[in-house]
Amino acid sequence: MTAELRGDELIARRHYPAGPERVWAAFTSPASIAAFWGGSHATVPAGSVTVDLRPGGEFALDTRAPGGAIRRLRFVYVSVAAPHELAFDEPVTGLRTTVTIRAAGDGTDLTVHQRRLPPELRTAQATDGLASILEALATHLHRNGETA
Amino acid sequence: MAPDLDAAFAALGDPVRRSLVARLALSDATVGELAEPFALTPQAISHHIGVLRRCGLVEQRREGTRRPCRLRVDQLALLSTWIDDQRRAWDDRLDALGQHLADDGAGR
Numbered sequence: 218m219t220a221e222l223r224g225d226e227l228i229a230r231r232h233y234p235a236g237p238e239r240v241w242a243a244f245t246s247p248a249s250i251a252a253f254w255g256g257s258h259a260t261v262p263a264g265s266v267t268v269d270l271r272p273g274g275e276f277a278l279d280t281r282a283p284g285g286a287i288r289r290l291r292f293v294y295v296s297v298a299a300p301h302e303l304a305f306d307e308p309v310t311g312l313r314t315t316v317t318i319r320a321a322g323d324g325t326d327l328t329v330h331q332r333r334l335p336p337e338l339r340t341a342q343a344t345d346g347l348a349s350i351l352e353a354l355a356t357h358l359h360r361n362g363e364t365a
Numbered sequence: 366m367a368p369d370l371d372a373a374f375a376a377l378g379d380p381v382r383r384s385l386v387a388r389l390a391l392s393d394a395t396v397g398e399l400a401e402p403f404a405l406t407p408q409a410i411s412h413h414i415g416v417l418r419r420c421g422l423v424e425q426r427r428e429g430t431r432r433p434c435r436l437r438v439d440q441l442a443l444l445s446t447w448i449d450d451q452r453r454a455w456d457d458r459l460d461a462l463g464q465h466l467a468d469d470g471a472g473r
Contacts, residue, residue: 229455235466243462243469253465256457312451327462329455 234324241300241318245270255280265289270297276305372420374442381405382413389436398445399434 233240243249247266254263265279273348292305295313296359305313374380385399396414400407416436417423421440426431 218402229452229459233463236472239466239469242461243466249465249469253461254458256454256461259459275452304389314441325401327459329459 229329231235231327232321232324233327237300237318237320237325240325240327241303244303244316244318246300250278254278258283270294366394370444370447371423373440376416376420376422377444379416382417385413386436386441387416389423389434391440393433393435395431395433408416430450 224338243253244280245268248263250266250268251261251263255268259280259282261278261280265276265277267275269275272294274294274297276294277290279287279289281287289357290307292307295304295306297303300318302315302317306313313332315330316330317330319326320330371393377386382401384403388402389395389398396407396410399414400410403410414423414425418425422437423434425434
């Protein structure tokens with residue numbers, strides 16, 4: 218497992234045997250975004266990807282589910298620091314995603330963080346607080362499962 | 366009914382409300398019982414419970430003169446499911462990126 222839950226913050230992590238510039242290019246060029254964004258479950262038509270790579274610029278794409286349903290996703294770049302950090306918001310959900318790219322050994326470490334809380338609450342305290350809630354929840358579910 | 370995720374996440378942005386949720390995860394409690402460990406008035410606790418009730422995380426029932434609060438664990442679980450969904454999507458996407466980088470590198 219290379220992803221972990223830390224409070225409200227999602228962290229996914231990968232090491233790639235490719236340099237930061239290549240990983241950055243993959244995340245910012247429409248052709249390669251189309252190649253990987255849908256993962257194994259959806260496809261992204263290459264012509265649907267638009268990238269306006271600057272803070273305030275829009276990043277949009279269509280995802281096509283196996284059943285054929287097409288969904289347009291729109292994001293707005295918040296920060297663009299090639300080739301190390303890319304942050305974008307999804308205006309519909311208020312979700313902020315930050316992709317961090319670092320040279321490591323003969324390749325690249327990539328990290329993805331997501332935060333949904335309002336900006337003024339994006340503090341370590343808030344993150345730890347929700348983590349403790351989810352721990353309490355797990356304990357609660359576990360205990361109820363035992364007595365059921 | 367679909368949970369109001371935005372309202373729930375916003376409600377949990379407050380440290381007092383997170384503490385109340387953590388306390389209610391242990392057992393049901395009245396506003397008076399919840400007020401004791403906090404340096405807050407029952408009125409302030411009532412306000413916070415109201416916010417948690419409106420977003421569906423807490424419910425209050427009547428037992429004679431007592432009105433105990435109960436955590437809606439099912440609703441709270443939906444929040445963690447939402448986060449898990451995001452994790453799965455990104456795991457899948459980053460695997461596909463690894464494959465894409467490998468294919469792209471081989472083609473050079």
